Amino acid sequence: MAGLLQLLVSGLATGATYALVAIGFTLLWQTSQTINFAQGEFVMVPAFIVLAAMRFLDFSLWPALALGLFCSLLLLGFLFKRLLVDPLLKHGVLPLVIATIGLSILAKEVVKNYYSGEAQRFPALISGDTIPLGGAVLSVQDLINLTVAVAAVALLQLFLARTETGRRMQATAQNRTVAAILGIDVERMILYTFLLNAALVCLAAYLITPVYLATYSIGEGLGLVAFTAAIVGGFNQVRGAIVGGFIVGIAENFTAVYVSTQYRTAVPLLLLVAIILFRPQGLLGRAEERTT
Amino acid sequence: MTGLRLWGYVAAAGVLVALIVLPQSLKPYGIALLSRWAVMAIAAVGLNLTLGYAGQISLAQAAFLGIGAYTTAILTTNGYPFWSALLLAGGLGFGVGWLLGYPALRVQHHYLAFVTLAFMTMAYLVFRNEAWLTGGVFGINRIPRPSFFGWSTAKPLTYYYVCLGALMIVLAGAWWMIRSPWGRAFVALRENPRRAMSLGVDIRSYTLLAFAFGAALGCIAGVFFAPLVEFVDPSSFTLADSLGLLLMVVVGGSGYFFGPLLGAMVAVLLPEWLRMTQGLYLICYAVLVMVLMVFCPSGIFGLFDKAVRPFNRSAPLAIGKEARR
Numbered sequence: 001m002a003g004l005l006q007l008l009v010s011g012l013a014t015g016a017t018y019a020l021v022a023i024g025f026t027l028l029w030q031t032s033q034t035i036n037f038a039q040g041e042f043v044m045v046p047a048f049i050v051l052a053a054m055r056f057l058d059f060s061l062w063p064a065l066a067l068g069l070f071c072s073l074l075l076l077g078f079l080f081k082r083l084l085v086d087p088l089l090k091h092g093v094l095p096l097v098i099a100t101i102g103l104s105i106l107a108k109e110v111v112k113n114y115y116s117g118e119a120q121r122f123p124a125l126i127s128g129d130t131i132p133l134g135g136a137v138l139s140v141q142d143l144i145n146l147t148v149a150v151a152a153v154a155l156l157q158l159f160l161a162r163t164e165t166g167r168r169m170q171a172t173a174q175n176r177t178v179a180a181i182l183g184i185d186v187e188r189m190i191l192y193t194f195l196l197n198a199a200l201v202c203l204a205a206y207l208i209t210p211v212y213l214a215t216y217s218i219g220e221g222l223g224l225v226a227f228t229a230a231i232v233g234g235f236n237q238v239r240g241a242i243v244g245g246f247i248v249g250i251a252e253n254f255t256a257v258y259v260s261t262q263y264r265t266a267v268p269l270l271l272l273v274a275i276i277l278f279r280p281q282g283l284l285g286r287a288e289e290r291t292t
Numbered sequence: 293m294t295g296l297r298l299w300g301y302v303a304a305a306g307v308l309v310a311l312i313v314l315p316q317s318l319k320p321y322g323i324a325l326l327s328r329w330a331v332m333a334i335a336a337v338g339l340n341l342t343l344g345y346a347g348q349i350s351l352a353q354a355a356f357l358g359i360g361a362y363t364t365a366i367l368t369t370n371g372y373p374f375w376s377a378l379l380l381a382g383g384l385g386f387g388v389g390w391l392l393g394y395p396a397l398r399v400q401h402h403y404l405a406f407v408t409l410a411f412m413t414m415a416y417l418v419f420r421n422e423a424w425l426t427g428g429v430f431g432i433n434r435i436p437r438p439s440f441f442g443w444s445t446a447k448p449l450t451y452y453y454v455c456l457g458a459l460m461i462v463l464a465g466a467w468w469m470i471r472s473p474w475g476r477a478f479v480a481l482r483e484n485p486r487r488a489m490s491l492g493v494d495i496r497s498y499t500l501l502a503f504a505f506g507a508a509l510g511c512i513a514g515v516f517f518a519p520l521v522e523f524v525d526p527s528s529f530t531l532a533d534s535l536g537l538l539l540m541v542v543v544g545g546s547g548y549f550f551g552p553l554l555g556a557m558v559a560v561l562l563p564e565w566l567r568m569t570q571g572l573y574l575i576c577y578a579v580l581v582m583v584l585m586v587f588c589p590s591g592i593f594g595l596f597d598k599a600v601r602p603f604n605r606s607a608p609l610a611i612g613k614e615a616r617r
Contacts, residue, residue: 035402087586093402094349095589098542101535102581109574220531224413227406262421269410273395276407280399 002136007253013142015249016149020204021222022229022241023156024197029235030173031193034085035097038104040223042201046072047214048111050206051120061123069202077198081191104219111216122209145207152203153242156196160238169193221265225252228268232275234282243283247271296600304550315452323448324520329560330455331517334462336540336552338509341466343538344546345475346502347482348396352408353537355415356385356507358529360514362419365432365524374438374519381511389507393500412534419526431525435518455516462509469505470549478502539581545593554592
């Protein structure tokens with residue numbers, strides 16, 4: 001029972017960070033039909049910006065984190081949209097997919113060649129140990145991750161549902177043309193989405209790398225998980241991405257213990273295939289043009 | 293138009309002669325590279341059938357390369373002849389590819405990409421974990437090169453000609469297929485599935501066939517890959533390798549007959565040209581891919597096409613956008 005609780009908490013903690021990455025992924029898809037195959041690398045990049053700032057520029061942790069956030073907003077938000085997505089959108093979905101595959105290779109190789117190919121320790125935001133709770137041992141880092149990620153998701157939902165900008169962004173995501181007719185600056189809203197995605201992946205990086213260490217290849221698994229979470233939940237729903245993130249996080253932790261560590265990565269994928277085949281719109285998604 | 297076509301044949305013949313004559317004066321390393329190119333080109337031609345002609349994205353081509361390579365490794369190290377591996381792997385690829393096509397009947401584009409990506413990851417896990425069959429992470433060693441009617445192909449140069457010959461046979465088959473009603477049905481499927489259906493094309497069978505043929509060619513490439521490197525292990529058949537094959541097709545020009553050959557050439561030889569830059573070749577390659585996508589999503593062949601006949605086609609050939617004959 002205690003073991004179960006422990007697994008559940010760590011599953012929820014990983015799931016919450018997955019959800020952050022998956023939300024960004026679905027937001028990009030909704031507003032600009034961008035399937036970002038580099039989403040995992042987008043999580044890796046801010047972590048290494050922080051590490052580089054601390055190592056080469058002698059920044060202390062918090063200024064380095066701020067610099068990391070700024071750089072990811074600039075690189076992964078603004079420049080990614082302007083240099084890659086904007087010119088490619090008119091060609092359709094596939095060339096953009098290929099280009100983001102290229103981008104993911106680029107990000108990995110640059111980090112590997114110019115920083116390090118080895119796993120790097122990443123400082124935790126708040127140092128903590130473990131808390132015993134009714135026989136279970138809960139890691140403080142897990143609890144912090146869970147709290148911060150849930151808080152971020154809640155804030156995001158509030159922003160999207162209650163503020164005027166958020167509602168404009170939703171309108172843009174739902175129907176670009178009608179949004180434009182209603183006088184919404186669609187381009188600006190799309191840019192906001194990209195910035196939001198950059199902020200989300202940055203937060204995910206700061207939460208996940210203290211646990212899993214920062215490596216240049218950390219994004220490979222994460223990107224896959226983000227896709228899985230987005231599809232499990234429903235591609236066109238922010239709520240879906242959240243649920244998907246939690247399901248995948250918990251499923252992964254439980255299979256590692258109860259089924260087999262060798263096939264741990266296979267379980268979310270089997271889930272993914274089953275969902276795609278039997279419920280292509282996802283658990284919470286609306287059925288819309290799935291097959292054309 | 294006819295003049296251009298004539299020049300095209302002349303160029304193709306010239307390249308073929310170069311491919312036959314040039315390796316005579318190459319060092320073993322160069323021959324190994326060219327053999328690798330020939331093998332990868334077979335797999336890329338297969339993927340081009342699925343992606344370029346039928347318009348179905350697949351991120352699993354390296355899995356089929358792996359299935360072919362492991363089939364060959366297991367059979368030939370146990371004393372079975374090479375041709376049995378070729379037959380079995382081709383059949384296996386066709387069957388598994390056919391099954392992998394079923395999701396494509398329900399979902400398209402990125403969803404299909406994820407299904408094939410999941411299949412790729414599963415295949416890799418099986419290669420790595422089922423040690424009783426595949427030797428696990430250590431792989432399978434000492435794969436013999438085949439001999440045909442007592443004629444041994446153990447020498448690198450001889451084996452290169454075997455790979456080149458295989459590539460030529462595959463190309464001839466693909467050439468015939470693309471011009472056959474099947475190939476036209478593939479293109480119809482890519483351009484407008486509904487219209488194809490209304491014209492009486494059985495899009496269900498053709499979607500499955502597109503996957504099956506692409507996969508079978510992937511497996512056949514694997515059959516020639518295993519004796520070439522004489523050693524197979526799971527690390528050659530990862531998702532990254534599948535993406536690499538996809539990039540080959542797209543960089544060369546997907547939907548162009550010779551596109552994958554050029555793409556494979558770039559992917560295999562670029563690392564050697566950029567050897568002095570150490571690990572930077574992947575960076576250069578990634579930048580090349582992105583720049584190419586931004587300026588000409590139809591690949592190098594598309595770029596060439598645009599330069600040669602600028603007024604012939606108004607819109608650039610985006611992937612899966614316009615028919616090619």
